[in-house]
Amino acid sequence: MNLLETVNLKRYFGDTRAVDDVNLTIADGEFISLVGPNGAGKTSLCNVVSGLLTSDSGKIIFKGHDVTHAAVTARVRAGIARSFQLVNLFDDLSAFDNVALAVFSREGKIRNMAALAHLDHDVIVEADNVLGQFGLAGKRNETARDLAQGERKLLDVALAYALRPKLLFLDEPTSGVSTRDKGQIMDTIASVVRGEGITAVIIEHDMDVVFKYSNRIVVMHQGAILAQGTPDAIRNNDQVAMILLGSSGPDAFTRKD
Numbered sequence: 739m740n741l742l743e744t745v746n747l748k749r750y751f752g753d754t755r756a757v758d759d760v761n762l763t764i765a766d767g768e769f770i771s772l773v774g775p776n777g778a779g780k781t782s783l784c785n786v787v788s789g790l791l792t793s794d795s796g797k798i799i800f801k802g803h804d805v806t807h808a809a810v811t812a813r814v815r816a817g818i819a820r821s822f823q824l825v826n827l828f829d830d831l832s833a834f835d836n837v838a839l840a841v842f843s844r845e846g847k848i849r850n851m852a853a854l855a856h857l858d859h860d861v862i863v864e865a866d867n868v869l870g871q872f873g874l875a876g877k878r879n880e881t882a883r884d885l886a887q888g889e890r891k892l893l894d895v896a897l898a899y900a901l902r903p904k905l906l907f908l909d910e911p912t913s914g915v916s917t918r919d920k921g922q923i924m925d926t927i928a929s930v931v932r933g934e935g936i937t938a939v940i941i942e943h944d945m946d947v948v949f950k951y952s953n954r955i956v957v958m959h960q961g962a963i964l965a966q967g968t969p970d971a972i973r974n975n976d977q978v979a980m981i982l983l984g985s986s987g988p989d990a991f992t993r994k995d
């Protein structure tokens with residue numbers, strides 16, 4: 739059985755076809771990169787599947803259940819979580835408190851911020867474990883605002899991971915960081931995701947990163963899926979090269995400028 743299936747999924751903004759008749763199936767354990775030029779609809783698709791945006795029509799089937807009209811919280815409980823293109827942290831709280839809040843929210847324990855003063859032992863242990871898995875143990879007590887950009891991106895992923903998803907959408911987890919930090923962030927994410935058997939969909943512009951880490955690449959253009967396949971198949975797809983890089987030919991993906 740597919741983990742996720744979207745059926746003729748659509749979401750328009752006026753005349754803009756942000757998500758246009760998308761039929762996407764995702765199997766358990768895949769590590770998928772979702773790519774496409776700016777405005778292709780990647781974030782919108784992620785928003786519709788995770789419930790931040792309603793769909794205009796079509797269906798979203800997760801683990802065999804129709805979640806098309808389910809609330810975000812119900813989708814999180816079912817096992818869908820996502821991180822954000824622009825990180826979504828509590829800037830005034832420490833790295834630890836950010837993760838602890840995510841653990842709390844998953845358990846449905848959080849009623850108000852005062853609950854943080856009464857963290858139970860299990861939450862503390864789990865939040866520290868999550869920070870450790872993402873290499874952020876040394877930053878435990880630092881205020882989120884003071885973290886480096888790469889650390890903020892990782893912390894945002896850690897918050898989504900702390901919801902214990904089966905399917906994790908990561909919206910540009912390496913945007914705005916140096917090439918060297920990108921590798922470290924992706925190695926960390928890949929190791930956690932694979933180690934825990936989580937199915938991941940990563941939205942990413944850097945094709946070096948995409949080719950290195952994905953089992954499958956899905957290419958979006960103008961709201962629709964233009965192509966999908968293995969890294970090799972996509973690397974040799976001239977139409978994809980033209981759409982992504984504005985040039986055709988086999989050297990398009992290795993061009994550096």
Ligand SMILES: Nc1ncnc2c1ncn2[C@@H]1O[C@H](COP(=O)(O)OP(=O)(O)OP(=O)(O)O)[C@@H](O)[C@H]1O
Nearest residue numbers: 751754755756774775776777778779780781782783
């Ligand atoms: N809230 C909104 N209101 C109106 N139009 C929107 C809204 N969100 C997205 N769009 C439009 O929908 C289209 C798809 O946008 P989306 O953000 O999903 O693209 P993307 O592939 O994530 O792009 P990027 O790589 O720049 O993040 C774009 O034309 C965008 O302007």
Ligand SMILES: [Mg+2]
Nearest residue numbers: 780781782823
């Ligand atoms: Mg986007």
